[in-house]
Amino acid sequence: MLPIAVNAHAQDSADARVRIEDLFRAQDKVRNINQVAISPDGHQLAWSVLESAGGSHRIFLADREKPQSAVELTSGNQNCNQEEPAWSPDGKHIAFLSDCGSKGQKQLFIADAGETNQQPRRLSTFSGFISHPRWSPDSKRVAVLYVENATRTPSPVAAEGRQVGVIDELGAREVQRIAVTGVGGGAPVQVTPLGLYIFEYDWSPDGNAFVYTAASPPGDDNWYIAKLYRQAVVTPEPQLLYQSKLQIALPRWSPDGTSIAFIAGLMSDEGGTGGEIYIVPASGGSAKNLTPDRKSSPAWLQWLTNSQILFTEFVGGSTEIGTLSPKDGSIKAIWQGDQSIRASEEATSLAISADGRQTALVRASWNQLPEVWAGNIGTWKQITWLNEQIDLSLPTFKNITWSNDGFAVQGWLLFPHNYDPSKRYPMLVAPHGGPAWIATPVWRTSDFNTTIFTNLGYFVFFPNARGSYGQGERFTQANRRDWGFGDLRDTLAGVDEVVKNFPVDNDRVGLLGWSYGGSTTMIAVTQTQRFRAAVAGAGAANWVSYYGQNSIDKWMIPYFGASIYEDEAAYRRCSALTYIRNAKTPTLVVVGERDGEAPPPQSFEFWHALKELGTTTQLVIYADEGHGFSSEQDRIDVAWRTYAWFEKYMPPKAGSH
Numbered sequence: 326m327l328p329i330a331v332n333a334h335a336q337d338s339a340d341a342r343v344r345i346e347d348l349f350r351a352q353d354k355v356r357n358i359n360q361v362a363i364s365p366d367g368h369q370l371a372w373s374v375l376e377s378a379g380g381s382h383r384i385f386l387a388d389r390e391k392p393q394s395a396v397e398l399t400s401g402n403q404n405c406n407q408e409e410p411a412w413s414p415d416g417k418h419i420a421f422l423s424d425c426g427s428k429g430q431k432q433l434f435i436a437d438a439g440e441t442n443q444q445p446r447r448l449s450t451f452s453g454f455i456s457h458p459r460w461s462p463d464s465k466r467v468a469v470l471y472v473e474n475a476t477r478t479p480s481p482v483a484a485e486g487r488q489v490g491v492i493d494e495l496g497a498r499e500v501q502r503i504a505v506t507g508v509g510g511g512a513p514v515q516v517t518p519l520g521l522y523i524f525e526y527d528w529s530p531d532g533n534a535f536v537y538t539a540a541s542p543p544g545d546d547n548w549y550i551a552k553l554y555r556q557a558v559v560t561p562e563p564q565l566l567y568q569s570k571l572q573i574a575l576p577r578w579s580p581d582g583t584s585i586a587f588i589a590g591l592m593s594d595e596g597g598t599g600g601e602i603y604i605v606p607a608s609g610g611s612a613k614n615l616t617p618d619r620k621s622s623p624a625w626l627q628w629l630t631n632s633q634i635l636f637t638e639f640v641g642g643s644t645e646i647g648t649l650s651p652k653d654g655s656i657k658a659i660w661q662g663d664q665s666i667r668a669s670e671e672a673t674s675l676a677i678s679a680d681g682r683q684t685a686l687v688r689a690s691w692n693q694l695p696e697v698w699a700g701n702i703g704t705w706k707q708i709t710w711l712n713e714q715i716d717l718s719l720p721t722f723k724n725i726t727w728s729n730d731g732f733a734v735q736g737w738l739l740f741p742h743n744y745d746p747s748k749r750y751p752m753l754v755a756p757h758g759g760p761a762w763i764a765t766p767v768w769r770t771s772d773f774n775t776t777i778f779t780n781l782g783y784f785v786f787f788p789n790a791r792g793s794y795g796q797g798e799r800f801t802q803a804n805r806r807d808w809g810f811g812d813l814r815d816t817l818a819g820v821d822e823v824v825k826n827f828p829v830d831n832d833r834v835g836l837l838g839w840s841y842g843g844s845t846t847m848i849a850v851t852q853t854q855r856f857r858a859a860v861a862g863a864g865a866a867n868w869v870s871y872y873g874q875n876s877i878d879k880w881m882i883p884y885f886g887a888s889i890y891e892d893e894a895a896y897r898r899c900s901a902l903t904y905i906r907n908a909k910t911p912t913l914v915v916v917g918e919r920d921g922e923a924p925p926p927q928s929f930e931f932w933h934a935l936k937e938l939g940t941t942t943q944l945v946i947y948a949d950e951g952h953g954f955s956s957e958q959d960r961i962d963v964a965w966r967t968y969a970w971f972e973k974y975m976p977p978k979a980g981s982h
Contacts, residue, residue: 341972342965348777349961352769353377356711358687358695361668362410362419363389363676367683369438370708371398371410371419372697382406384421386438389683389699392708398436399425399445406431409456409670412438413464414679418508420458420467421445431455433469435508448506449513454479455504457525457670461532464508468535470523471504471515481545481595481877484919484951497542503535505558518561524551524595525575529607530582533558536566536607538573538587545921548572548595549879553587555607567605567612571883574598575671581631583607584651586615588623591802591883593761593841596672598624599639599794599801604651615654621645622763622794622801624673629681637666637673639763639795641735642724642787644673646702660703663724664690665765675702690766691739691776692719718742719768720779725786729818730811732800736788736819737764738827742780751833751975752784754820754856758840760792760812760884761801771953772839772862774964781968786823790815805884808841808868808899809848816845817855832857833975836910837967839863840923840952844901847931850912851904857975859912860967863923863952866905866931868896876921905934911941911974915963917950941974 354377361372373384384407387395398419399407405425412419419438422431426447433455436445448467449455454475459468472479477486479501488495501522506513517523517537522544526537534557540547553573554563566585567573572592576585585607590600599622605612616623619638626636626649634649645661668676668686676685685699685708694712698705720739727734741750755775757764764787770776778785789795790812792804804812824831836856838846843864850859865871872878872889881896882888889896897903912935916928925946932944945966947959954960 338969341968342961344781345777345965345968346961348780349774349957349964351715351717352774352777353957354715355694355717355768358697358709358711360409360670361676361685361687361697361699362412363678363683363685363699364412364438365414365416365679367678367680370685370697370699371412371421372687372709373408373410373421374711382408384408384410386419387708389685389708395709399423407434409458411458411460411467413460414462415464417464420448420460422455422458422469433458433467433506433513435467448508448510451504451513454501459526459528461505461528462530463532466505466507466532468503468505468526468528469513470501470526471513472499472501473515475499479544481922482951482953484917484949484955485876485921495543499544500542501544503537516558516561517556518563521554521563522547524548527576527578529578530580536576536578536585538576539563546877546879549877549883553585553605555585555609564609566607566609567603571600574600575626577626577628578607579604579628579631579651583631586626586628586634586651588626590622590798591761591805593759593880596670597759597762598672599761599763601798602626602634602636602649615649615651616656618797618799620797622797624794625671625675627675627677629677635675635677635681637675639673639765641726641795642737642763642765642789643795644765646675663722663766664688664693665767689768691722691737691768693766694719694768718780720776720785722766725819725823727819727822729815730791732791732803732815733796734788734790734815734819735795736786737766738823739776739779739785739787741782741784746828749828749830750782750784751835751971751977752786752820752823752829753778753835753837753971754786754788754816756788756790756812756816756836756838756842756845757793758838758842760804760808760841761794762841763789763794772963773837773860773967774960775837777964778968783971784823784827784829786820788816788819790819806886806895806899808884809845809852809901810899813845813849813852816849817853820855830977833977835859835971835975837862843923846912847901848899848904850910851901851907854909856910858971858973859910860915860970861912861928861931862915862963863917863920863928864914864931865923865927866900866934867902867927868900869893870930871924871927872896874924874926902930902934905931906938908935908938908940911970913966913970914942914944915947915966916945917947917952917954919949920952922952943970
């Protein structure tokens with residue numbers, strides 16, 4: 326285990342920084358497996374792994390029954406980033422993305438599946454951002470999502486570019502479209518219209534059409550109003566199939582080509598899928614909800630046969646896999662676990678063989694490092710042991726449940742390193758982003774890297790309050806027009822439950838959150854004195870001004886039912902600035918300079934108000950960072966400042982443990 330001694334009292338700032346750097350350095354040795362793909366016959370696997378922090382992504386192949394035979398897909402060039410392996414339906418080739426020969430610019434490559442010591446063949450000459458390769462059913466073409474001449478990664482969490490010039494034209498210049506290239510070569514052809522920004526897509530079973538979710542540019546903002554379209558490959562004339570009142574994701578064509586399945590619900594972020602499963606005729610018509618009022622949140626799906634859909638879902642804070650009958654909506658649960666699973670860019674996904682009998686995935690948990698597993702669902706066999714020798718202290722955890730305001734609520738409690746039940750420990754409460762998202766078991770959290778605080782002598786509590794996934798769509802929508810009130814009451818009730826049952830020092834409970842969690846932190850310190858200290862990361866303090874500042878304002882309409890210009894009172898009611906005179910809690914505020922989701926002026930407003938009113942505060946803005954920080958040194962600095970803040974403003978009483 327990581328040999329880090331923890332002193333219960335505040336320590337020298339420089340020593341604390343070194344200890345936190347050591348924790349990051351230990352985590353950086355973990356090999357992160359980003360995607361795993363299984364061959365159509367279920368016998369072979371391909372996975373992309375980041376060998377170490379700051380290194381390159383590499384793709385490996387192995388026989389499912391002989392995992393020790395794993396070999397690198399390419400000729401051993403470790404300086405290339407190679408990601409998103411995808412097997413051709415006939416099992417003869419693997420397509421993948423790589424920047425070999427064009428450093429920093431990914432291109433589409435294919436390799437023969439049966440040969441390992443080969444030089445893969447480059448198919449494309451893209452100039453821009455490409456992702457999500459998908460084979461046509463006949464194995465003769467490969468499609469990708471393509472943003473021509475992209476100046477940034479097309480994601481709202483990426484750092485924003487300079488906002489200069491004719492602003493209305495900025496987003497319209499970078500449009501994500503579907504591009505198709507033949508395996509025999511030739512220039513890729515962009516087949517979808519310039520006026521639609523494509524988010525997710527699927528080939529029709531006959532290979533003659535696509536189904537996709539799309540909206541008019543810009544993409545970061547308009548994902549929230551995306552619609553479902555069908556389009557023939559040879560003509561840029563999309564047919565509107567479905568328009569949801571909320572958000573839609575993961576369109577999937579049935580094997581017989583008659584139906585499209587997808588997930589719709591209240592979602593806060595692209596890729597953070599949760600809701601209910603629908604189907605709509607592929608020719609257009611009314612959509613049918615197959616999982617109405619389900620007390621869980623479906624997150625991913627794939628057709629197995631015309632009469633069976635395989636899907637994953639969040640249940641409480643756990644993950645479940647089941648099958649669904651499109652005919653009568655009947656569901657059969659197959660597996661449930663306190664783990665996070667994924668196989669592709671879609672969170673909580675699986676890789677499936679052509680007959681649906683074999684699956685592959687990456688499994689991880691609070692105390693389980695990521696590895697590839699494969700086989701029948703629930704009886705998977707471990708394929709990789711990439712992290713077996715990593716010497717890293719991972720926390721013990723417990724699934725916590727409680728009731729509040731008629732809701733069943735869930736959260737995760739992580740225990741301090743070398744936990745001794747005879748001692749009392751401080752606790753950090755970490756509401757997640759979203760609000761439509763969920764804290765699930767992961768070995769390393771983003772943003773504050775909150776799990777490391779267990780190595781620094783803290784309990785860490787992750788509440789999944791109302792507004793989260795895991796309890797059904799009613800629960801997810803329960804904080805509409807109520808941010809910072811009902812969800813905060815749920816969190817406070819959860820804190821009381823933990824304090825009642827575990828040795829938490831009731832006078833040393835702190836609050837920290839990022840994104841919506843940062844916004845929750847901002848308003849929480851105006852509503853309660855329960856927390857001794859707080860850290861607000863990338864939050865919004867004034868939803869009235871935020872509406873006109875951020876790059877994704879359309880996400881707010883489903884939550885408030887109207888724009889700020891139509892119902893200002895609703896936005897003002899949920900804003901921390903409205904109640905700022907009540908705030909007495911010492912609060913550190915951190916944000917990225919180029920954050921488009923939670924622009925720095927929001928943190929300025931909050932910090933300025935606290936400072937003027939005499940509440941202890943500090944504001945730190947990180948150069949060139951977006952909503953998600955890319956620099957490890959910046960992430961280390963955030964963790965260090967956060968730790969130092971809590972150590973300073975909620976120290977132990979004299980004579981206590």
